[in-house]
Amino acid sequence: MRTSSRKSLWGYLFIAPHLSLFLVFLFLPVLLAFLLAFREVSVIRFEGSADFFRFLVSDYIGWRNFSDAFAEPVFYSALRNTLLYTLVMVPLSVGLSLLLALLIIPLNERLQGLFRGAYYLPSMFSGVILALLWRWIYEPKNGILNLALDALGVQGPNWLGDPKIALASILVSAAVYAPGLGVIIYSAAISRIPDELLEAAHMDGASTLQKWRSVVIPLLKPTTLFLVVINTIWSFQVFTSIYIMTRGGPGDSTTTLVYFIYDLAFKQVGRKGEAAAVSFILFAMVAIVAFIQFRMLRSEAEY
Amino acid sequence: MVQLNELREIGTRPTDWAKNLRLSAASLILVLWALVVFLPLAWMGICAFTPNENLLFTRPVIRFEAFSLDNLRSVFRRSNGLFDNWLFNSFYIALVVSIGSTFLSAMAGYSYAKMRFPGRQVIFWILLATLMVPYQAIVIPLFVVVNNMLRLADSHWAIILPQLAAPAGVFFCRQYMKTLPSDLEDAARIDGCSEFGIFCRVILPVSRPVLAATAIFTFLWSWESFFWPLVILRSEKRFVLQVGLAYLQDNSLLSPGYLMAGALAASIPVVLFFIVFQRQLTKGFSFGGLQG
Numbered sequence: 001m002r003t004s005s006r007k008s009l010w011g012y013l014f015i016a017p018h019l020s021l022f023l024v025f026l027f028l029p030v031l032l033a034f035l036l037a038f039r040e041v042s043v044i045r046f047e048g049s050a051d052f053f054r055f056l057v058s059d060y061i062g063w064r065n066f067s068d069a070f071a072e073p074v075f076y077s078a079l080r081n082t083l084l085y086t087l088v089m090v091p092l093s094v095g096l097s098l099l100l101a102l103l104i105i106p107l108n109e110r111l112q113g114l115f116r117g118a119y120y121l122p123s124m125f126s127g128v129i130l131a132l133l134w135r136w137i138y139e140p141k142n143g144i145l146n147l148a149l150d151a152l153g154v155q156g157p158n159w160l161g162d163p164k165i166a167l168a169s170i171l172v173s174a175a176v177y178a179p180g181l182g183v184i185i186y187s188a189a190i191s192r193i194p195d196e197l198l199e200a201a202h203m204d205g206a207s208t209l210q211k212w213r214s215v216v217i218p219l220l221k222p223t224t225l226f227l228v229v230i231n232t233i234w235s236f237q238v239f240t241s242i243y244i245m246t247r248g249g250p251g252d253s254t255t256t257l258v259y260f261i262y263d264l265a266f267k268q269v270g271r272k273g274e275a276a277a278v279s280f281i282l283f284a285m286v287a288i289v290a291f292i293q294f295r296m297l298r299s300e301a302e303y
Numbered sequence: 304m305v306q307l308n309e310l311r312e313i314g315t316r317p318t319d320w321a322k323n324l325r326l327s328a329a330s331l332i333l334v335l336w337a338l339v340v341f342l343p344l345a346w347m348g349i350c351a352f353t354p355n356e357n358l359l360f361t362r363p364v365i366r367f368e369a370f371s372l373d374n375l376r377s378v379f380r381r382s383n384g385l386f387d388n389w390l391f392n393s394f395y396i397a398l399v400v401s402i403g404s405t406f407l408s409a410m411a412g413y414s415y416a417k418m419r420f421p422g423r424q425v426i427f428w429i430l431l432a433t434l435m436v437p438y439q440a441i442v443i444p445l446f447v448v449v450n451n452m453l454r455l456a457d458s459h460w461a462i463i464l465p466q467l468a469a470p471a472g473v474f475f476c477r478q479y480m481k482t483l484p485s486d487l488e489d490a491a492r493i494d495g496c497s498e499f500g501i502f503c504r505v506i507l508p509v510s511r512p513v514l515a516a517t518a519i520f521t522f523l524w525s526w527e528s529f530f531w532p533l534v535i536l537r538s539e540k541r542f543v544l545q546v547g548l549a550y551l552q553d554n555s556l557l558s559p560g561y562l563m564a565g566a567l568a569a570s571i572p573v574v575l576f577f578i579v580f581q582r583q584l585t586k587g588f589s590f591g592g593l594q595g
Binding site: 004007008009010011012014015017018019021022024025026027028029030031032033036041096099100103104106107115117118119121122124125126127128129132133134135136137139142144176177208233236237239240243244258261262265266272275276279280282283286287290 | 325326329330332333336337339340341343344346347350358359406407408410411413414415418419420421423426429430433435436437439440441442443444445446447448449464465467468469470473498499502523526527529530533534545548549552559562563566569570573574576577
């Protein structure tokens with residue numbers, strides 16, 4: 001019918017501007033990501049149509065990028081550092097958000113808003129700015145942290161220069177701001193808990209702690225799951241603080257997966273193929289985590 | 304939430320003292336944590352206005368009388384006009400991306416929400432699927448596309464175009480527009496309005512909240528983007544502010560004052576945004592529909 005095909009035309013016209021940009025700058029790269037991981041990337045050229053054929057067929061090198069990546073010892077440091085960072089950061093961030101959100105409950109509306117805003121605002125500052133600030137705070141000779149410790153008679157360590165504590169220092173600087181978003185999300189979820197449940201617990205003589213443990217926290221499971229997954233994915237992707245504060249050093253004690261990818265692809269020569277392979281591995285890790293979340297959320301009973 | 308407050312009876316009975324104590328302990332923790340969060344930022348502010356030399360002593364000299372805008376001036380002067388460039392670049396790129404993205408997202412969102420055409424579901428699912436891919440996995444192929452295929456490396460288009468391609472705004476707008484009653488468009492159609500006219504005169508005015516939200520969030524997101532601009536820009540005068548600050552740090556190890564001043568300047572949009580919109584923000588994300 002003429003009208004429906006005219007309507008379809010308009011449908012396409014409206015999505016066309018965004019879709020064309022999307023196809024070129026997002027969809028195409030996603031496709032390429034799979035192809036690149038299995039090809040010799042350093043000789044890539046796209047100057048003529050023959051180059052496309054070459055790229056698709058002759059540059060194929062199978063799993064060599066992956067085996068090169070696995071042969072690189074820094075890869076394992078990066079993997080270890082990233083996992084370590086994630087394993088500490090996620091419980092810390094989610095736990096703190098939960099605690100703060102719970103502590104905020106009894107306050108009146110205005111104070112609640114004040115505290116939530118106070119925790120959320122700093123987390124909105126860009127990673128670059130926070131990292132610059134904390135790098136200056138961690139400065140071994142002039143930084144405010146060591147100066148404060150010095151005033152107390154304690155010798156402050158070289159926070160970012162000591163391979164044993166550098167990663168921990170970076171983690172702490174991020175953990176201060178990580179709970180911000182979580183507090184807001186938990187608060188919204190808490191406000192959705194039906195009051196009758198809490199009243200019933202109160203009338204059964206439950207103390208606040210018992211109320212938290214038996215009523216509030218179990219009901220917050222979906223939110224908790226969501227925050228755990230989001231934080232895990234973000235932790236896997238740590239880059240900016242590493243780049244600004246330590247450039248992966250000293251040695252490779254603070255090299256994370258994404259920093260490793262960046263270094264391989266854009267700082268070293270001729271290793272873009274390995275970088276592509278490691279990106280692929282990172283993507284797989286994130287996909288697995290997201291998949292697990294999907295499964296776990298599905299099996300959660302609604303209240 | 305009101306009933307929760309009523310559950311808490313602060314009176315003068317002995318058992319209430321324990322409750323008061325616990326309440327004060329809880330408030331103490333909250334306040335302490337707020338201090339932990341804010342003190343570094345306050346420190347950044349103090350350093351930004353303290354003359355750089357004072358900060359380099361082993362016991363920095365902080366005197367409020369000595370506060371000055373020197374650091375800020377020095378940042379502009381010593382960077383040979385680069386800082387101006389960076390500020391301007393970040394601003395106009397974020398503005399272009401913000402306005403462009405709002406338009407593109409509004410159009411596409413409306414179409415996915417309300418219009419019918421073959422393949423609509425499939426195309427939308429493809430959009431959704433790419434959200435799963437972490438952007439670091441895309442950086443290298445995107446670099447290949449921009450650098451080798453399109454030869455746009457080291458230009459601002461290389462930043463603007465990929466940012467315009469992001470599907471987040473489209474989801475946002477679609478979500479909102481789905482809730483608009485179809486009677487609005489139907490009435491306009493009966494009146495003989497063209498599809499584009501319907502969009503401009505009926506849909507857009509009614510969608511102001513989501514359009515404003517998209518514009519603002521996109522602006523902030525673009526302003527704060529770091530990884531991709533770092534990778535794709537090479538000439539210093541084309542840098543955006545975030546990349547410029549990182550660059551400044553590499554080249555001025557002894558100038559924390561300047562860095563803090565620059566960082567403070569770069570934080571202004573975020574702070575402004577927060578001041579204007581804090582009520583919406585702290586009331587919770589009821590708008591985006593985040594499920595708990």
